[in-house]
Structures are given as C-alpha cells and as structure tokens.
Amino acid sequence: MKLGTVEKGSHSAYKVRRMYLFSGNEGQMALILVLLVLGISAVVGVSFLYRMRLEVKAVKSFGDSLRADYLAQAGIERAIATLKNDTNEYDDLYEEWAQDFKESLGEGRYYLASNPHGESTKEDKEKVGIFDEASKINLNMAGAGHSTQGWTPYEINLGKLEGLSQSKVEAILKYRYGPDGAPGVRGKDDDKDREALESDGIDNDGDGAIDEPGEGVDEPDEFRPDSPYGDDNPFETLEEIRLVPGIGEKTFNRIRDYITIYSYDKNVNKKGALRTNINTASPDEISRALQRGGLAPDRAHQLAVNIVDFRDPDSYPTEYQGKCGIEKTPYINEVMPFFTSSVSA
Template identity: 25%
Template structure:
C-alpha cells in the first residue's frame, strides 16, 4: 500500500510539474505573439510612413511642374494651375495636398536696413504696422512687441552696435552678440542676412508662439518689394497708415478678376487717394525681379501623414526651378 501511495504522489507531482511547464510555455508564446504583432505593426507603420513621404514628394514635384508650365504667375494663376491636378489627388495607395504661395507678397526682414547700412524707415514702418494689425485682432495672443524690430535689425546687420530706434517710444533697443553669448546655451548672433524665416526664432524676444503668428507675413527672399498681386490683406494694409481693410479687400477683389499689369492701376480703385498711392508705389510691384515660392506638400496613407516644406526659386531668364530649401516634418 505504501509503495502504491508513493507512486500515486509521485505521479501527481509530475502532473503538476507538466502543467506548470505548459503554463510557462503558454505565457512565453503569448509574449512572443504580442511582440511579433507589435513588430508587425511597427513595420507596417514604417512602410505607410514612407509611402506618405513619397506622396508628399510627388506633391512637391507637381508644384515644380506647375511653375515650369506657368509663365505668368500673377493674380493666383499659378495656384489655379494646381487644381488641374486636383486639390487633393491620389498617389498610389495614398493622397497628397499642395499649397503654394509667392514669397514676394510678404515683408522682407532682410531689408530693414539698406545696402549702405542705413535704417530703411519705410520697411520698418511696414513691419511695425503689421504688428499693430496683428495685435488688434480679436483674442490676439501673444502680443507682438515692437522690440522685435530692432532685435531683427541687429541680428541681420553686419556690425555689433545695438540699434536704438528713436521713433519708437518704448522697447526701442535691439540686441547684439553680448546678449546671445549670455544665453543658455550661448550661441552666436548671425550679423548677416537671414537665410530662412525659421531663423527668426533665434532672435531676442521671438518665441515659437510669436513666430507662428507672424511667419505667414514675413520672408527673407526676394528684392524687398511687395507684389500687390499676391500680398495678403494684412500685408497690403501695412503698406500705408491710411490703407484700411476695405481698400485692401478692393485690391484683392480686383486682382481675382484681373491681375494688375502695373502699380499705377491701383489709382483706379475707389478709395485709393494720391497720398496712399504715393506712399506705397515705391515699395510695391507687380513684377518681382526674382521669384521665390513657398510650398507645403502633405502626403497621407491611412492615418499616417508626412509633410514637406520647400522654397523654390524660378529663374527669370531660363524659367528653371531650383529647390533652395527642403525640409521634411
């Protein structure tokens, strides 16, 4: 009886051990299965992300093709050329959307001083008025500080003398190398023309939130003149103290019907006085000497998307299109 009971106990122990081993193997198999599924999803997400990136590249190529095919880019004719491909168009398993804007319709912060190093009062006043207009918008936050203007001037000029703008009652002083060397971490002041608008976030007082509010209206490309066939309503208003929102809308409405062939045609608009015209005619243009374009191309596949931002330059002589800035987000 004793031997029989011992064998029974031993058999029961073996069964328990086997069951434990089965349970452990099951847990391991479930873990491997879960890890395999995670890895599979990661690989699939990577594949779709790459597909979305290629969709965004396809959108950039469409923008380049549109520029090459459109000799006249005034009055949004170029933008109208993109919908011939579809505002949002299919690319393989995904789709892509493209937006394109003329940089000549923005205020150029590299021209706040002229080539001789003197303050460009006209350009400075335009940026200050733009800040006022942004600050007057409903629930405008953050507020645009006048101190940004002398700070931008000092960042872009070639000297180490702090600018002080006497026509600004407060916040009139900029910042030079000493200020940036004391930053944490320290970095150098460019003391030269800005190469990208994103560089503005390095300037004293230019937070990311402020930059996001103002970046659509500023540029660092072109000859400094404002293309009235592409400028936004706020940029148009910034050209003159007397330019109100109603007159800016009239300019926008007119160019939608027919592009301005010359700056002098602005005189024909109701509300355009000789004072306003004489204020803006030297800083306005309808034919910029150099053509720069801002492209945002977003590709998406299922729930994943990739964005490409680029600056394109089109030669006035050969009409060749060159990518001078390319960034994947």
C-alpha cells in the first residue's frame, strides 16, 4: 500500500509537474510571439512614417524646383525683352539693360544685377545679370601683344590684366594651342591664306618682316574657336582657365570680371553677311559697302578708288564710275573723303 501510495503519489506529482511545466512553456511562447508582432508592427510603422515624410519632402522639393524654374524663365524673358528694346547703335552702362532691378512673382523674386560678382550676400544667389561681354577680353582671341598691325584681336595683350604675368600669358596660349604649341596644325596653312598674306604688304604676324616666306602659316588667325584645327583647345567656360598651370583661384578671381569667351567677332554684319575686306575688295564692292553705311554714291565711289590706290603697289590711279584714285605721295593722305576728281571720256 505504501509503495502503491508512493507510486500513485509520485505519479500524480509527476503528472502535475509535467502539466505545470507545459503550461509555463505556452505562456512564454505567447509572450515572445506578442513581442515579435509588436516589434514588426513598430518597424513597419516607422518605415511607413519615414516613407511618408520622404514623400512630403519630395513633393515640396518638386514644387520649389518648378517655381524656381518658372522664376528663372521669367528673369530670362525679361532680359531678352530688355535687349530687344535696345534699338540704338551703341551701348553704354547708363542704358536700361545695365540698370539693376528686381521683381516679385508670387512666392519668388529675381534680381537683375549689373555686378553679381561683387560683394557676396545671401541675395546674390537669386541674381541674374546682363553684361556687355564685348567690352571684355576674349580668352580665345587675345594674345601676348607682340603684333601692332591692327590685324586681328590677337594683338590685344592679355598681360595687361592685373595679375597676369608674361609667363602666365604664355601658359594660356600654350593651353589654347594644344600639345604642338601652334595655332592649327604646326607647319600647315590651315586657312589657305598663305599666298595672300605673303603679298599684302602687311606684317601680319608682327615679327618685323613684311611678306616674308611662310607668312600665313601658324598665324594667330588659324586658331578658330568655333571649328578648331588640329589639336587646338579653345576655352569652353571661364572657369576652365583655372586648369592652366599658374592660374589659381586667387588669380581667377582677380581677372574674372574682365575676361569672356563670348565676345568673339565672327566678321559678319547685323544681317549675318560677311563684312567687306578693304584689303582685297574691288572698288565696286567697297563703294557698295560704303553706300550701305549711309554715304552718298558720289562720295562712296571716290573713297573706294582712294582706298584701292592706297593699298596697291603700282603708281597708276584706279578709275571707277568716273572717279580717279590718288596714288601715294609724300605730301598728302591718300584717303581723302572730300576730294573728288573726274576722268574725261
């Protein structure tokens, strides 16, 4: 009996203990599952809130960029309209296009500033400007100032800019002309003008010799920014000059307001037609060009023959439309706009 009681008691206790232990495991598992579900829900909720916040920021950013784009376009259109209304034949800094103004459009505003590179302020980030680029020195056209013939813009000396030594000017030209160091292809008459320049009576390369053999080869005018020859490397932005050895940020900031890459004279008139070259044009071409400029036909004819006789090497007066040119003498200037002479039939 005792043994049976003990056995029964032991068996019952064992069963109770097993039931108790089993019930305890279920509670722990349930708690773990609840915590796991809550954790996942929290992660999903935080992720959802984060994505919603990003969406709100993206929408706001898109709206701001759209407003900024329309605001910038408004400023550009205002600038274009101002320039179109500038119909006179000259430019100065007292005209409307050179004056500062600002306008507000809805939530935005823009400034038209004549000098956004001046003292830096918070508002500078909103400024646009119209500048007389033609009054600046073109990095792609100016040179070292060796020539004095009035032949090309290459005679404009970059070295006159404060902060540019002669060595820096030479470095700019070397960068511009590429590895071979010459305009166009070294040793080649890229623009096919050698024959003309060897016989025009002008020291085109400014080396002190007139019409020497090879004049016209490796000349500055063979550097063409619009369609470069050979390994030429025209500047495409102002900031590119900082890649030139010796031109650092300090030098760039000193000269940036005086240089440009846009004021390139393409040698055409307002209608896009090629200008008349008085060194090669006939009396008829020169006369018609002068008449288009407003001169009376009679005076234009006389000036045309005077110009031709001034440039030609012979001593025979040129005749055109009843007008006779004046050959060189040591006493008078050949270009005499008010002098007329007639050739009898």
